[in-house]
Amino acid sequence: MNNSDQNADSGELMYVKCAYCGKWMDVKPGQMNQITHTLCKDCLEKQMKELEDLDKEGT
């Protein structure tokens, strides 16, 4: 048991997860046990390509 360690880690961690493929990307100090959805680099690139394709189809 180490009380000072418990104080440093108050359990307030923010989990960063890719909303697309579900890959866990990061865990960092932040709001209490919050999960932040974002896109990882791979999925972001996919999304960008899909958007480009939609633009082309739109003409």
Ligand SMILES: [Zn+2]
């Ligand atoms: Zn992803």
